[in-house]
Amino acid sequence: MKDLNSIKYNERDLVPVIAQDYETxxxxxxxxxxxxxxxxxxxxxxxxxxxxxxxxxxxKGDTSGNxxxxxxxxxxxxxxSVLYIVKQDGVACHTGKxxxxxxxxxxxxxxxxx
Amino acid sequence: MKDLNSIKYNERDLVPVIAQDYETxxxxxxxxxxxxxxxxxxxxxxxxxxxxxxxxxxxKGDTSGNxxxxxxxxxxxxxxSVLYIVKQDGVACHTGKxxxxxxxxxxxxxxxxx
Numbered sequence: 610m611k612d613l614n615s616i617k618y619n620e621r622d623l624v625p626v627i628a629q630d631y632e633t634x635x636x637x638x639x640x641x642x643x644x645x646x647x648x649x650x651x652x653x654x655x656x657x658x659x660x661x662x663x664x665x666x667x668x669k670g671d672t673s674g675n676x677x678x679x680x681x682x683x684x685x686x687x688x689x690s691v692l693y694i695v696k697q698d699g700v701a702c703h704t705g706k707x708x709x710x711x712x713x714x715x716x717x718x719x720x721x722x723x
Numbered sequence: 724m725k726d727l728n729s730i731k732y733n734e735r736d737l738v739p740v741i742a743q744d745y746e747t748x749x750x751x752x753x754x755x756x757x758x759x760x761x762x763x764x765x766x767x768x769x770x771x772x773x774x775x776x777x778x779x780x781x782x783k784g785d786t787s788g789n790x791x792x793x794x795x796x797x798x799x800x801x802x803x804s805v806l807y808i809v810k811q812d813g814v815a816c817h818t819g820k821x822x823x824x825x826x827x828x829x830x831x832x833x834x835x836x837x
Contacts, residue, residue: 633748
């Protein structure tokens with residue numbers, strides 16, 4: 610049976626993880642996890658990631674209080690990316706926005722704030 | 724003004740791109756793009772990616788007919804991931820499923836088919 614060992618982690622043992630809000634369907638953020646963080650996420654029901662910049666495990670909400678309660682963990686067809694479907698406490702983004710994807714690019718490739 | 728040059732491409736000049744369906748909100752797939760594919764996506768309104776396995780530009784739907792008509796291109800707070808919001812022609816996944824994320828992991832970390 611396929612399991613967490615079947616996932617294709619990259620050369621740094623990381624897999625990209627998308628977080629999507631269960632209620633609104635909004636894509637909240639993209640981050641990374643190692644096998645250990647996927648395991649903890651499944652066991653605890655809280656979203657764990659691996660911070661590339663701090664090089665350490667990261668329980669989302671541990672400092673901000675903005676925990677993500679994980680409803681479902683999904684894997685894509687070729688098993689090289691993961692989707693957390695979550696109930697977001699507060700906001701997902703450190704800027705205070707609900708989603709990290711709060712800006713769009715116009716046709717000329719320029720960033721527009723909203 | 725921030726633009727496509729401000730995006731943080733990785734060491735292979737790629738940025739991860741999430742595709743989300745405009746109508747249903749479903750997360751369809753995750754792939755990668757270089758600056759040139761982001762530019763073409765914005766200009767043409769069709770989703771372009773960069774195939775890491777084939778090492779070439781990839782117009783989604785070019786062989787399958789399952790084009791993605793791009794409604795919006797969003798960027799996250801730290802500008803290292805991109806979100807295409809698309810109207811999906813047909814299905815997104817080469818398996819014939821609408822979304823590539825059609826399987827979930829149970830609490831024990833085992834893959835469950837749906």
